[in-house]
Amino acid sequence: MITLDCLGQRCPLPVIKLAKSLPQVAVGEIVRVLADDPAAANDIPAWCRMKGQELITAQGHQFDIRRLK
Secondary structure, X not given: OEEEEOOOOOOOHHHHHHHHHHXXXXXXOEEEEEXXXXXXXXXXXXXXXXXXXXXXXXXXXXXXXXOOX
């Protein structure tokens, strides 16, 4: 698992970092995004739906995404 510390960054930067980091992890692995911008609560799940990735956890400022493809 890799962790992306995006605390203090405004959206869409956390989503951009997530998109750039996904090819670095194997299918089935998890990327944890730490993001405190309120927009991340909507943007990260929406990005996962659009890109066919699995949002495992969205609690507070932590989002766990499993790479599916």
